[in-house]
Amino acid sequence: MTDGAGSPAGKHLSRPRIRGVLTMFYYENLAEATRWYTDVMGFEHVLRLDGAEIFRVEDNAHLALVAEGKGSQPVIPGRGKGVLLSIQTDDLEAWHERLFALGVEGTGKGAHVGAGGTTIEFKVYDPGGYTIEFFEWIE
Template sequence: MTGPAEGRPDIAGTITFFYYDDLDAAVRWYREVLGFEPYFNQDWLVLLRITPGQSLGLVDAVSGSQRPVPGRNKGATLSIETDQLEQWHDRLRAAGSLGPDDGFQPGCRGRTTEFRVCDPGGYFVEFFRWIAPPPPP
């Protein structure tokens, strides 16, 4: 018997897509507040590199295969693992992107310390650091 990844074709990277009524505001926020740089830019789609092999795709409300989900629960969260949690918190505070309840919280049933912010389209962006990490892959 083989493991689930054994014999699996290679994966070059992943892209998570978020959909926006105001694409320009989302692109500005991810560039100016988080510092993500676009590497592909069309009038309806912007791809931003997060780390090598991991990207975020920002798509306008009408040109992509999906549509923005109305309301506060978008059904998706961008989770960013970092050992520099306090520095990210300071950066977001300085940019005016923290709300009154955006302090550090326990997460993942006590395995992480985290905080969340909302981007201009209402998607949660979560920053976290492991306290008790899962076993290595």
């Protein structure tokens, strides 16, 4: 998009402030997903709305679990939803040990090199089939 003079539109505008990021996942069984993110992931539950549960992932990064029919998007059954929650950590091994001990699907595959050789990572699946990726940058 250009401004008519061939310059990118908004080129001279400052970027407005962003206060945080909220990712939204949609579930047929909101109660099951809520228990999983509380008990398995250990995320802090910060807000309950009609048909949604909000968790703090870290500082200004949040995850909303939304009940079927309550949000703007439909529930997509199974896996391969085209979205994942990617969590950067400095304690990849501890996360893997925790989730493996809790029997979370995906941990049995172990960590591997990913992202074109720039990360060590592993992926698990939540009760709704969403992929949760944990990674550390390779330095």
